[in-house]
Amino acid sequence: MINQSTVEKIAKLARLKLSQADLEKYTDQLNSILGFVEKLNQLDTSSIEATTHAVEVPTPFREDKVVQKDLIEKVLEISPDHEERFFRVPKVL
Secondary structure (H helix, E strand, C coil): CCCHHHHHHHHHHCCCCCCHHHHHHHHHHHHHHHHHHHHHHCCCCCCCCCCCCCCCCCCCCCCCCCCCCCHHHHHHHHCCCEECCEECCCCCC
């Protein structure tokens, strides 16, 4: 279980100032959450297949095809300076 000193440490790491009432409230809330998680850990899930979503979500695949072949050349033509297929820019130190 979480005690107030743990909540104080978390608040300090998050750079939060909490009043004594807030410390008590968050300590109770975090313990309640951990209690619920502990109940979930007691469930037998060995026969349940792992999922990434609660409902089936189709993956929107699209065909991978080139739309404009000469796009790179067009962009390089309007660039101020380039060498081969790369932009040339001033050195930044």
